[in-house]
Amino acid sequence: xxxxxxxxxxxxxxxxxxxxxxxxxLLDGALTTLVGSNGSGKTTFLRSVMGLIRPWRGxxxxxxxxxxxxxxxEKADLGLVLVPEGRQLFTTMTVLExxxxxxxxxxxxxxxxxTMDEVFAxxxxxAERRGQQALxxxxxxxxxxxIARGLMAKPKILLLDEPSLGLSPRVTMEMFTAIRALRRAGxxxxxxxxxxxxxxxxxxxxxxxxxxxxxxxxxxxxxxxLPAVRAAYLGAAE
Numbered sequence: 456x457x458x459x460x461x462x463x464x465x466x467x468x469x470x471x472x473x474x475x476x477x478x479x480x481l482l483d484g485a486l487t488t489l490v491g492s493n494g495s496g497k498t499t500f501l502r503s504v505m506g507l508i509r510p511w512r513g514x515x516x517x518x519x520x521x522x523x524x525x526x527x528x529e530k531a532d533l534g535l536v537l538v539p540e541g542r543q544l545f546t547t548m549t550v551l552e553x554x555x556x557x558x559x560x561x562x563x564x565x566x567x568x569x570t571m572d573e574v575f576a577x578x579x580x581x582a583e584r585r586g587q588q589a590l591x592x593x594x595x596x597x598x599x600x601x602i603a604r605g606l607m608a609k610p611k612i613l614l615l616d617e618p619s620l621g622l623s624p625r626v627t628m629e630m631f632t633a634i635r636a637l638r639r640a641g642x643x644x645x646x647x648x649x650x651x652x653x654x655x656x657x658x659x660x661x662x663x664x665x666x667x668x669x670x671x672x673x674x675x676x677x678x679x680x681l682p683a684v685r686a687a688y689l690g691a692a693e
């Protein structure tokens with residue numbers, strides 16, 4: 456069982472507030488999506504939860520443990536893993552070396568070889584290209600590698616930031632198929648994604664952010680049918 460509870464989260468950059476008291480609950484084994492326009496605070500939320508920026512106020516509780524002030528590495532050791540926007544791979548390293556870097560956290564090291572077999576089974580193209588430098592991969596293959604590297608850390612909760620950014624429609628569908636498979640396997644996932652229609656289609660629960668606040672939340676299927684959401688994000692009139 457893995458749960459994450461966020462209460463009253465406030466954060467920003469250089470004294471400029473971005474998040475204004477967010478309350479978010481992640482259910483064990485569920486896929487939760489954060490929806491909102493650019494600048495609504497989605498990435499800042501992920502970075503604050505992960506510890507890449509320090510929250511100003513509020514709490515982040517993982518499996519009953521307050522982890523608000525822990526570093527990103529300490530949180531990764533506890534099973535919280537972020538696949539960041541822009542992939543941030545070690546581009547001069549090979550696919551294999553990038554995957555090995557993903558397994559450096561203490562909880563993942565003893566299981567590295569078995570986990571590598573699992574991610575190669577999920578992403579066969581990475582297995583075929585295991586000796587290639589990451590910079591020689593296509594955009595879709597690089598995103599596969601970014602997710603696979605995150606999985607190498609044996610996450611309890613996986614945070615995905617814009618996994619389809621810059622990908623073709625075909626590769627985007629492949630990526631979402633992989634994300635759905637992870638959810639079916641019982642992994643707890645938080646998804647921030649520009650393709651709102653697809654993210655709401657595969658999610659269990661959704662939060663709609665606006666100006667750093669939770670505007671509404673609920674089961675993704677119900678949120679998707681709300682007139683305001685359809686008008687704002689799905690191209691449908693109210």
